[in-house]
Amino acid sequence: MSYETDITIIGAGVIGLGIAAQVANGKREVYVLEKNETFGQETSSRNSEVIHAGIYYPEDSLKARMCTEGNAMLYELCEKHGIGYKRLGKIIVAADETEVSDLEMLLRRGKRNGVLDLRMLSTRELKEVEPNVKGIAAIFSPSTGILDSYALMTYFIQRAKDGGAEIAYKSRVVGIEKIGDGYRVTMEDGFSFTTLVLINSAGLHSDGIAELVGIDASRAGYKLHYGKGEYFSVGHGKNRLVKRLIYPVPPKREDVGIHVTLDLEGRMRLGPNLRYVDRIDYAVDDSQRQAFYNSAIRLLPFLEYNDLEPEMAGIRPQLQQPGGDFRDFVIRHEYDRGLPGFINLIGIDSPGLTASPAIARYVGGMVDEILFC
Ligand SMILES: Cc1cc2nc3c(=O)[nH]c(=O)nc-3n(C[C@H](O)[C@H](O)[C@H](O)COP(=O)(O)OP(=O)(O)OC[C@H]3O[C@@H](n4cnc5c(N)ncnc54)[C@H](O)[C@@H]3O)c2cc1C
Incomplete structure (x- = not known):
């Protein structure tokens, strides 16, 4: 035929x-x-436009393999074809002692996934690279970046x-x-x-x-389950206070946690959160602002509630159920x-x-x- x-x-x-x-x-x-x-x-x-390094995913998963391979391929494509990108680097910060063992576990997992340039930062080194971020230890990922999707x-x-x-x-x-x-x-x-x-x-x-x-x-x-992710923009010039992408230690198995991203113009935003929803609807729920603020203030003490404005949302096509494997x-x-x-x-x-x-x-x-x- x-x-x-x-x-x-x-x-x-x-x-x-x-x-x-x-x-x-x-x-x-x-x-x-x-x-x-x-x-x-x-x-x-409707995403963060982050070029991930491949730290979080289980060893031997397709996510780990495709992410580490894709990371290298993307930088090459961007460079060769004039696609906007910045190799900003990312910091995953432990806010207190209770988070340090999770941070060390992430470092080991990232290295097993082939992200060999990851390294631990002490409190002093963290202060040197991101003086306005509060934390007691951090992982630095130099090969995380952002791009123009x-x-x-x-x-x-x-x-x-x-x-x-x-x-x-x-x-x-x-x-x-x-x-x-x-x-x-x-x-x-x-x-x-x-x-x-x-x-x-x-x-x-x-x-x-x-x-x-x-x-x-x-x-x-x-x-599929719909994992909604909302973003709040951060105004009042606060974007000048950080240079890299700032992430918390992941609060849950299925969620890397509300983090700070910067876009290619240097605008700063917080997000995404993760809320399971029944239908596709991209409205940002302003009542989430307090939760964003509470989560971000742990690492970014310079933030004020009124710096945050609802920005946009995306929806993850997730196979993982709420709380599932x-x-x-x-x-x-x-x-x-x-x-x-x-x-x-x-x-x-x-x-x-x-x-x-x-x-x-x-x-x-x-x-x-x-x-x-
Ligand atoms: C909040 C959020 C943040 C994220 N951040 C990042 C990040 O920083 N870095 C990263 O690597 N990934 C990130 N992701 C993941 C990334 O955005 C997705 O993995 C990727 O965009 C999926 O692309 P896709 O082409 O599969 O899906 P889509 O972009 O949704 O494309 C699917 C297309 O199929 C079309 N379609 C559907 N049904 C039909 C039909 N019946 N007939 C014809 N066409 C149809 C749709 O209209 C749509 O255009 C994020 C995702 C979300 C939600």
């Missing part, structure tokens, strides 16, 4: 676009389908288009049917076409896309479910932005195997 396209990718976030850039090589028909009017309108433009997505689009890929906006996928070795994909307006390879990178809706092809998302462990990225060719050529990417929460070029390379390898065998 012949198919109208070789590869179809659902979702024009940083993951779908990275994959499109990777697989479009001038010889394959590649389509990206996006329900919104343009790219990157969901999680990929819009510019990264624009670069992926250009590379995908140079390789012959097309992006169709206002194209919501509502039906998928397995036919022969491939799939028939149906759009909201009734238009349908066939594809040999189908890649699900639909972010917050990726569990729903898996169900369209007949996978029981709950039984497969693919059901760690869940890794699902990046899987589903041939053993009787779905050859169908690749699922589910639960691509943080560090998905950092990992995006490494995930793209990994999925590119799967696609090559499908098309060449």
Whole structure:
């Protein structure tokens, strides 16, 4: 049977676009389908834009591997293609003695993950590098940074288009049917076409896309939870009082804690928190301001309540349940479910932005195997 396209990718976030850039090589028909009017309108433009080093994730997890690989790849891409970035560095601070053993555990985990430039700072060294931050010890991560995620997505689009890929906006996928070795994909307006390879990178809706092809998302462990993350901007010139990203010791297993990020213009914000919600709604709840303040003041004594203003929110597509065990990225060719050529990417929460070029390379390898065998 012949198919109208070789590869179809659902979702024009940083993951779908990275994959499109990777697989479009001038010889394959590649389509990206996006329900919104343009790219990157969901999680990929509602995050901290941090290039993570890969400290927090369990050894041998895909998150650890994709993050450390993605970190190195991103700095190289940014440098080579003029994508805005700053290698600011990050400090994880123990506010008191009770947090020091957790800090040491994080240092060991980070090193096991291959983040070899991590080092411990004493109280004195912390005072030297960040004189306005209060704490008794800290980890310094020089390879953590920030980037312009819009510019990264624009670069992926250009590379995908140079390789012959097309992006169709206002194209919501509502039906998928397995036919022969491939799939028939149906759009909201009734238009349908066939594809040999189908890649699900639909972010917050990726569990729903898996169900369209007949996978029981709950039984497969693919059901997503919405982990809302809100941000408060910090005004009154307080951004001049820190130079790096400042994180607390993680308060919970699934949460790295409310931290300080800086953007490329030097603006400072606090966040994100983690609140499980039932629906996608990006409003920032001002009643969270006190909790943000209480959490941040432990490390940043110069903050005043009125410095904080509600800014924006994003929603993590989380496989991990509230209080549940760690869940890794699902990046899987589903041939053993009787779905050859169908690749699922589910639960691509943080560090998905950092990992995006490494995930793209990994999925590119799967696609090559499908098309060449
Ligand atoms: C608060 C927060 C902070 C974060 N901070 C960081 C960070 O600092 N560093 C980091 O590395 N990562 C961070 N992340 C994670 C990172 O943002 C995500 O991992 C990444 O953006 C996921 O990209 P994506 O392409 O999978 O999803 P998305 O950007 O959500 O893209 C999915 C796309 O699929 C489309 N789509 C869905 N359903 C359909 C359909 N039926 N038909 C057609 N199109 C469809 C959507 O419209 C959307 O455009 C953060 C996430 C959050 C929420």
